[in-house]
Amino acid sequence: MFRWAIIFAVIALIASLFGFGGVAGLSKDFAIILLVIAAILALVGFLSRGKV
Template identity: 80%
Template sequence: MFRWAIIFAVIALIASLLGFGGVAGLSQDFAIIFLVVAIILAVVAFVSRGRMP
């Protein structure tokens, strides 16, 4: 998930430099969504790892 967030962030950066505002905004939104999901999954995995024997 972190890989996808980084990929979409790079796409957003390149698109904004080339002047494609719509693509940049959409890629930024996807990057934020993937980053939030990845952080939530990492926290859940960390918490559940301590509870399982």
């Protein structure tokens, strides 16, 4: 999931360079959402690993 967040961040950077503001903003939002979800899942995975 971190990979997808990085891909969307790169798409946002490239789109902003070419002047596609809507695509850049949407890609940025997807990258942030995926990064937060991946961080939460990683944290839950690390915490639950010690309890099993």
